[in-house]
Amino acid sequence: MARIGVFICHCGENIGRTVDCAAVAQESAKLPGVVVSLDYKYMCSDPGQQMIKNAIAEQKLTGVVVAACSPRMHETTFRRAAAEAGLNPYLLEMANLREHCSWVHEDRPIATGKAVDLVRVMVEKVKRNRALYPIQVNVEPTAMVVGGGIAGIQAALDIAAGGKKVILVEKSPSIGGHMARLSETFPTLDCSQCILTPRMVEAASHPNITLMTYSEVEAVDGFIGNFEVTIRKKARYVDPAKCTGCGSCYTKCPQKKIPSEFDALLGKRSAIYTPFPQAVPNKPVIDAEHCTMLTKGKCGVCKKICPRDAINYEDKDELVKVKVGAIVLATGFELWDHSKYGEYGGGRLVDVIDGFQFERLASASGPTAGEIRRPSDGQVPHTVVFIQCCGSRDEKQGMAYCSKICCMYTAKHAMLYRHKVHDGRAVVFYMDIRAAGKGYDEFTRRAIESDGAEYVRGRVSRIYRRADGKLIVRGADTLAGRPVSIEADLVVLADAVVPRKGGEKLAQMCGVGYDTNGFYSEAHPKLRPVETAAAGVFLAGACQAPKDIPDTVAQASACAAKVLGLFAAPKLEREPIVARVNQNLCVHCRACINTCPYGATQDREIKDRQGNVVKVVAEVNEGLCQGCGTCVAICRSNAIDLDGFTDEQIFAEIATLE
Amino acid sequence: MVANINEIQSAAAALLNEGKVKLVLGYRVRGNDRVPAFVTQADQVGCLAYDSACTQNLAAYLRKGEVRSRMPLAVVARPEVMRSLMLLTAESQIAEGQVTVLAVDEQGFHGVLDLAGTAKLLNEQYARIAPDSSLMEQLAKIEAMTPQERSAFWSEQFEPCTRCYACRAACPGCFCERCIVEMNTPQWISTAAESHGNFAWHMIRAFHQAGRCVECGACQDACPQGIPLMLLNHFIAREVEREFDARNGYDPQAEPVIGSWKQDDKQEYIR
Amino acid sequence: MTQATTQTETKAEGFEPRIVAFVCNWCTYAGADLAGTSRLQYAPHVRIVKLPCTGRIDPLFILKAYEGGADAVLVSGCHPGDCHYTSGNYHARRRWTIFRRLLSLAGVEEGRLFFSWVSAAEGQKFADLINDVTAQVKAAGPFKHNPARRQAW
Amino acid sequence: MKTLEATKLADLAAALTAAGYRVIAPCQRGDQVHLECYQAGKTLRADVIPVNSAKDALFPRSEVIGRYRFEGNEFETVPVAPQAGKTVLLAVRPCDAAALAPLDAVFNWDYKDEFYNAHRDATTVVALACTAADDQCFCTSVGGSPDSTANADAVLRPADGGKRFILESLTDKGQAIAAAGQAVLTEGQAQADPPAQVAPAFDSAAVTAWAKDGFDSPLWKELSLACMGCGACAYTCPTCHCFDIQDEATRREGVRLRNWDACGFGLFTKHAGGHNPRHDQASRWRQRVMHKFAYFPERFEMLACTGCGRCGRLCGNGMSIREVCSQIEQAAQAGVK
């Protein structure tokens, strides 16, 4: 038989003023199963809590209803008190007499009547509560960070600094990401490589970090604390253990005309290559597509020249399985393909370039050694037109959103160009200037006021190449209210920031959602900006939304904090409000599996003693379930129930309201 | 009888002879009735018959253990039955290789198909099955009534329901191990064959058909009391198509309609 | 069984409706809390049943409330896109769309079933909603032609 | 001789209603004919065998058999008397009347069921002799006949080619009916129509004999293959009498209900622990046949089947007692165990 205790709080005058608490206590005492019903001035005070604890012990209570404020306020307090008195904390429920009754009604008899109802409902519910115990999940204290750009490097370094192991997976031959390609960074104009490369080296040498470059995530199984990840280590054809990074191989490689991805196709590289001189690890790989030894079996120069015999043409991809407890996705971004804009030449005009190409032209280590020279003829351009919002804020053909960083880097580009070409003319077409950030607006003002960039507010409607090689840029100056036409030598498009192609696949593997643009979805846009719907998977950097470097680094460090928090205890305790499948009733229609926002409902084979599969059913993974109960309502057989909100409890509540 | 009944028989015989199936689920003639035939030997195929009076949805047998134990099997299936098979595939009750389809319609036999082939045939040949016009007329009449009249109409219709659950038994979509109406902790739906129990039963039965009913009519045919269940079924199917642009039983990989969502699903009624 | 005589079984004048609300924990329940902390006064006829998410609401809950003689049912959760569990409210919305149409066909009159999105910040909206729903139900009177009402044995 | 014009059956029903009877008669309902309570305006159909059987009047599909109340921790039961008003089963078929024998037997076996008996005592049976049968009728195979008066208090015999009925009162209760219907009955002569010809379908003795040793026969599996497991046959059967007890309660009070149940349902014998002794439809069908043709004769020396043919008429899958018993008889003749 249920033995329920009811405790009515006056909350000083807050409840007591409009609710006759003594009368509620009296009425509650008459409810079936209630053995003690008391009211008190402040139930949350020490004496109040003691009153509950004493009653639990003396009356051998099987359930408690505290009728006080909102459970959002003090449920934890009272449940802790119950636990201290030896009652399972999940056998305590709260009736909300303050926020939902005394504060919103003035008529004392009516409010008192409603308060009795609220208590009665909770009494009937709590009678059907059962003891629940926090779910313990083992945690493998190793993190995997996917993406070796600044976001991934920062997250890995911070986790490693916290004393936990990190596997940093990067698909290209070197870490560094886009930041390694930048010339200078806004708003301070410090050299990007100068501030980045020490971090890259630190990541490579940190004892807690395992670098896996030229590798890609192939499969992700498991759940928070217990992910099993399969990583494809692509064939490098160079044994990194033997290679010293001396560079003889790429110096001698006869295939030297391959457009360099790192240089945004403006420079060239060899078939055996490191992407850039400061690459980490500084060990080359062979590009199997362009190496004649691998394609035609002819050449072999690198093998002959290598003093360490590190070249292995027989190398194969390798699949490595690792166990990790948390995953940080830091896969970054790429630039929107502006060839979709026919009016800007549809990608056919070689002197219409994107932001990265300009970065490489401006970079001291770039293909022009930092001189601004246009791709078509290598001449120094005298007029450069910069166009912002190329593909951004364009629902029709491009992306609907603002790419956030373009205003700043375009100002930087205009500035760098004017610093390098003193008599040059920099014209910037913009829609709005969005320079919200520390020192950002000052920076754009500086570009305009000190460095003489001409800002034209308006869109460019057409770019074409005149027979003399000039690029004619026609647009509108909406402030002056007239069309403008500029004869330019070089046009730089601030292409929209878009997520990495193929990023959806990784998201699906991890159970992470993504928006219509392909950016990964955070668990809550305001309050959980680094978590995802998949517990144990976190987001850093531009894979979640366009971001500049400081925001990216901040988010990466936030990820590290989340990961270290998760790894702080060997076991993870989770709220036991989870769904459970009655496997006898489940007919495996898979509705719940389709429905679960967290991928927590999964197929489970039931086998007989011989190991034959006799039935397949759905099963809830406690590690993933967040307790929303959507699967429960979707199940036609009602083979699923939700602890804490069982059908029996809810039906009792409804019946009590009759 | 359809003209090329011999072709069904010989196709069935071939499947049995070649060991491709262990059982052919079809129809046979018994007096004025058409009843299910369970043919396990090639020499029994002579009993197989098909005409428009063969209205049972044989896909309903696929939940029976006694029938499932004889998989792989073949089913004589008209378009609605094929759609049931698509639903059962989508809801992982059957899989390719377990069920072969002997496709029929009122014109006759249209060949032996696997489930993928059945999906193709359905979408090519039977993409639009016109709903029964009398159903639509009746629905229009009911919808034109006042709420009180509608309530009275249905209470009159549900009154004779004895809760024999013949409707459930005849429906291929009702494959639950234990039906919601049989849950008693708590008792979801009163099992008494009285007003509120009957109302709840018929509402929930219809709701559980949302996005699933292929409108084969087997439930209504099975009802000894003549309750017009197809009115509810057709209404639900119509609403599902209107609201979610979904038609049931055409895609063996379909996501459940109730169990998936679109951001722009209508919500004008939500304030 | 004889009809339970509760305060709401009185005549239409002085009719005090019984309204059952199913709300999610994260938005509407919190919105009701905010109405409380803001001391917004509203009609006292609604009784809330708290669920983690509107996705948890089985259509049978609504039927059960009618069966017990509720004069109206209110269902409320997070705005689209704001679900604490990302998509529970989207799933719920699909169910409601069909179920409310079915109930309407079956004779449940307009003004006996309300749906709403109330966020944790919308204390005022919650109070207005309760007042409006209560006023509508009061005007409509007791739910006499309730097809789901429990049989008086 | 009392006669009733065929067109005046409804008038008789009205007269009996006026005399305080609850009149259960074959009424037109949509396309169907149901045995239900006569009300003014309903059309009576003596020419069609109704969908449901007469047992509904004596053993309702849901019946309150107990009541209780609670207040706080106090609990009390409330006595319930059967709600059995004076009832007449008007123009029910001899097979429905015949079914009262097995029902009487089972409800007065080890326990005398006060609810059934109250209904039974308050009920007058006015049978309607059959002059036509359909291909599902098989009363003659189970010891009945189309003009049997067994268990009837009065009988209506079609006469003069269906133009009128002859009303024969067989008991005092029957006399009371004749008296109450005085106004619509006429005194006169009429020639009773010949009874329907119902060809024998199977030898029930052979079925009973085979069933005695047939419990483990593999034949059940084949016989039951087409059964989908609904309760339609049991719920329309005039003799099936299984029930289930359910409570329905609010927070203040509750009722205990007796609802029909059927052995064809998978859950009928399912144990709380999950085991089900009748785990497949074959064992459920075996129970259905055994109950009617083996256990019942063993206990009560009568069959629990009256050959009304309802199960055959309604089952789209051809699962009727008639069909299954014929197959059993054939198997018995062929020596199949």
Add this chain to the structure above:
Amino acid sequence: MNSIGYYPGCSLSGGGIELDLSIRGLAQLAEVELREIDDWNCCGATAAHNLDHNLAIALPYRILALAEKQGLGEVLAPCAACFSRLKGTNVRLERSGDLKAKMQTIVDLPYSGSVKILSITEFLNRLMELGLADKLPKKLTGLKVAPYYGCLLSRGEDIVSDDAESPSAMEAALRATGAEVVDWNFATECCGGGFSMSLTDAVLDLSNAILADAKAAGADCIVTGCPMCHSNLDMRQLKIQSSGMGQYDMPVLYLSEVLGLAAGMGCDQLGLNRHFIPAMALAHRFDPPPQAAETAEAVSDQRSN
């Protein structure tokens, strides 16, 4: 024999007669029957939609309704303006539920929306598919063409299925003749359109820029599909040249004329002798003149003065 409905509109019997001639010739060659809509009326371009929206829809509605009534499933509207009006009306009727009923009351003809409207490029590409591609014996090797689309054959995403900014619908057919398509910039630039009469100076400026770019790109001729563009670039070229804005002598040909030339159709049959800027010299590079043809050239030259 395939058959396609035909809506010539006003210009094809007037200023755009070369277009009509060459299209009819090519259709015959490809064995496609052109069935002119009986009792057709003005499409409303380019003035109606500035005056009265109902009228602007009602006029094309009547044409479409007639075509449907006459059993024409597809209708070719060679003039780009007619095409735009007719197809645009189809789109609007489909989008707005009430519009159809309204138009039915105005025009008193039912129309279900079934008629498909083909542009000149869609039509000629269809002819190529139907076998015209195999009937082009003459290779226009060395002919440099600047395909000019203007607005009506590039804009309106529901109407034109080409890329609005860099259309390419003419290119495949032109290449099939052996001609070289030059890379130029002004393929979609405005020619001045319907302002030829009212704002002639603006038209001269705009058309001049187009001609200049085509010339700079090394084109021998501009190829178009729109009679209005044609008249601005061809007829107004005389004024452009006489007012000293530039000297181009740039023939402006219809796509159908170029294809006709490749198909070996005579210059007269194609109407090449009817241009303001003489096109015969260009044509004679591929279709050497019989003796009599010189007279026609002379006539044409006279006109150009």
